[in-house]
Amino acid sequence: MIPLATTQSVLAAGAACVAAYFVAPSLSCKAFSRSVWRQTGRPGKLLLTFDDGPDPRYTPALLDLLGEWGVPACFFVVGENAAACPDLIRRMTAEGHEVGIHSYRHENARFRRPSFAGADLEQSLAALRELGAEPRYYRPPWGNCNPFTLYEARARGLETVLWSVMAQDWERGATPRRTAQRLLGRVGSSSIICLHDRSMGKSADDTAPGRTIQALRLALPALQRAGFTFILPEEMAR
Template structure:
């Protein structure tokens, strides 16, 4: 009997842990706090977002295509990559794209193991040093989130942003297929997840995403969906007035 009870207790504990992990790993889960996954559904607007840069030459090549269509993207930058390529981050910001926080090292374990989630501030510092701007928007690496991570983001006055359209462009997929996937699921208010980098790998090939962009933008526009900058879609401030450590800010 005692053994049976112990077994039942173990099963409950394992089940709870499994559920807790599922909530953390599921990008759409709201169990641990608010994650914004789309803008207003009643307006014909969408936003194009790019994760894991800066990653030359792809980040600025993507920016070039966006600008050809008069579109500005949101770039969720990895702090370590910003340290390696600060001039790319600076260029993106100077050309009117949104720069945002995507952690410092792009690792799940930091979200899981650091109750203060210092990765957030580390990335903020790197981005502020490179661009003079302090992002107000954050996206968890791989969508993996914990209660303490989301609490840290909220305590900074920042907003956690997910997505509702993701064509899995980090896998080997043709440009045509990426266009098809995005256009088949985009609707008013959609936040579209694409990648100009791949975690912290330098020079990761993003040619499919780059080649898909004209088809994605033209296809969206043909459906009456206009890509705007993410902060405009969400009607939120793009940047904070000050980063935690202002000593690194340009001119400070």
């Protein structure tokens, strides 16, 4: 018979391994790692970011709006979506926006093998370089990492950027006014704002990015009237 103490030790060791691989890296990325950007570090300066795109149905109108208001943004694009919309990646770059990496297929690194992080970044970098972009920033989908994600990003010269403000703009009930209210209520002095120009994942509403653009028509002038300005990631400060 195996002693009870031994069984408990084995279970505890197993739980520790699960936590070390599946829980700790994402927690560190989202809350503790000092190498991850979650604020711009510059009072009154906001970073506007869009995940999951590009989407030919929504991204052109979003770029029109940002141009209208003179607002730069960082697009964390999904590699396969970018490869399907090369002109939109070229337009982002030509109009002064930053193009960052949001994985190649929007997979959750937390549940993937150790080698996934490096392979995914390589595939994403190759796809975006093919389109003339030179990514410098990375945002893992859902902010989830495995133990190698941050190391693999740094090894390729990529800085990891998460967020401090979300507005749940992907939800079915996210009306433009509601999303704008959430944004205006949550933005702080040096927030990094995360919105979406494409719907990815089961819980996302396919038509939501259209309402996100309408929400920005309400929120951008209000934020500018309140004295906020928008910067690119390269202008952030520790």
